[in-house]
Amino acid sequence: MxxxxxxxxxxxxxxxxxxxxxxxxxxxxxxxxxxxxxxxxxxxPSANVIEALQQAVTLPNAHQYQSYQGIPELRDGMAQFYKANYHVILNPANEILPLMGSKEGIMHISLAFLNKGDEVLIPNPGYPTYASVTNLVEAKPIFYNLNAENNWLPNFDEIEKNDLSKVKIMWINYPHMPTGAVATKDDFKQLIAFAKKHNILIVNDNPYSFILNDNPLSILEVEGAKEVAIELNSLSKTFNMAGWRVGMVVGDAQIIKTILEVKSNMDSGMFLGIQKGAVEAFKLSxxxxxxxxxxxxxxxxxxxxxxxxxxxxxxxxxxxxxxxxxxxxxxxxxxxxxxxxxxxxxxxxxxxxxxxxxxxxxxxxxxxxxxxxxxxxxxxxx
Known part of the structure; x- marks a missing residue:
């Protein structure tokens, strides 16, 4: 063996x-x-989404390799979605990278920025993949406590009792899974200030914004957030497309370019029909x-x-x-x-x-x- x-x-x-x-x-x-x-x-999913997928199958280039960065109309749709729902302006040419589900983004981001021995702040409780991927790339998970008394939000005084000099990434996830807790814009401002103070990349995993939540937020709404934060998002829950595997990572162009250096060596682009369906999803009212x-x-x-x-x-x-x-x-x-x-x-x-x-x-x-x-x-x- x-x-x-x-x-x-x-x-x-x-x-x-x-x-x-x-x-x-x-x-x-x-x-x-x-x-x-x-x-x-x-x-x-919406009938429009399924119809777009079906129609795309007959296109001349449907069964060829697709761009590593997704078709332009998909990135445009993602940019419009962020503008309309989060009031965040993104350049579709270089600040958006479509993913085959945001879960793969966790691995791509970790491979792009973490070296062996680097440390990563991971919520407890939180999505188990943050810790498992951190271990896979031979970085060190540092768990920070979340609890009901603090509305499942980070306690910065407690976190800063640790030596943070080796921390490169902090995973956050609001609305939070598994608890459902939400962060306010002021909470995100504190996170951005914390990240700038300690030179940490914040990654907000944000697939639950629109489910039983009256105030969808992106961490990128905070002024200066792009300097230290990126965001994962997904069509899985929002548009009932979990099996389609469509997500995105958005943020500063240089950070996105670095993630693309990993992604372009991991896959050969998303099936065109899925991209066309996703474009229609972003048009829904x-x-x-x-x-x-x-x-x-x-x-x-x-x-x-x-x-x-x-x-x-x-x-x-x-x-x-x-x-x-x-x-x-x-x-x-x-x-x-x-x-x-x-x-x-x-x-x-x-x-x-x-x-x-x-x-x-x-x-x-x-x-x-x-x-x-x-x-x-x-x-x-x-």
Whole structure:
């Protein structure tokens, strides 16, 4: 057996990759498991988006390699989207880089800026990929605490007790996954000031702006943000295009050029039909967001009832694609979710997969229709 690379010693298989195999095995054994753990939108993209994809398949150049930077009309669409929704002006020629999903951007950014031994500030709780990619590139994760008392925002006094001289990147994610917490423009101003003080690149991962959130924000709205910050965004949740793998990284032209140096060696461009569909998505009006959110509001009300039945507490003023709930004090997150899986045939996410500060919490997705959520409620209350 060929020995695996040392870089994998600190990297585990992604929790959902492993757990979904277990769920599949339970289903194969006849267990009617309901999955309300995953944030994979079950709603469809706009009909205009699908039609654009279908029509693009017949274009003369549809099946050729495409530009590493995406077609100009896609970058123009992204620029218009940022201008209309965030009041951020971006040059589509050099301040926008389309990605095959923003998740790949996490790897590209890390490869572009991190050397072995560099340090990275990572939220706890937070998206597990930030830490795993940091380990893969042989940098060092430095976890900073988020908690309910501080509205799941960074505590700069606590962070600055550490030696930050080796920190090159700080990952942030607002609206926050898994908690749903939002940052205000003043919060972003503090982050930009912190980054300038310590010469750190801030990366805001921003795919949840428009889901049950009345005030979409970009960190790039802050004056001077482009000097120290870039932003990832995605069509996965906003436009129900998770499987299409379309995202973007935006920011200063020189930073984007550096990321392109990595990306252009990793793939050969996005399929033209997907790009054409994405262009149509960016043309959708605010009615699109309103209709999506009406569906999510109805689902969220049912998830609240499920958590009420489990004696959990939650913040009803927080939006996003998930509900983050505090479990009773005498419960353990993973023990509770395993009990629900094995005894009630319901798969819910334990908060601990997002970090040690996730202990005492569980998370449910809104990517499940109301009939299914009613069945979950029925099982739990039976």
């Amino acid at each position: 060929i020995q695996k690379a040392d870089r994998l010693n600190d990297v585990k298989e992604y929790y959902f990759s492993k757990k979904l195999r277990e769920v599949a095995a339970l289903r194969s054994a006849g267990k009617p498991v309901i999955n309300i753990a995953i944030g994979s939108p079950d709603l469809h 605010n009615d699109w967001f309103q209709k999506q959110n009406e569906i999510y509001q109805e689902r969220r009300a049912l998830v609240w009832k499920i958590f009420d039945a489990l004696n959990c507490t939650y913040n009803p003023n927080i939006g996003g694609l998930f509900v983050w709930a505090k479990i009773p004090a005498d419960e353990n997150s993973e023990a509770l979710t395993d009990k629900l899986l094995y005894e009630k045939d319901v798969f819910i996410t334990p908060g601990t997969i997002f970090g040690t500060n996730g202990e005492g919490y569980i998370r449910a997705s809104l990517c499940v229709d109301t009939a299914t959520l009613n069945e979950v409620l029925k099982r739990i209350t039976a």
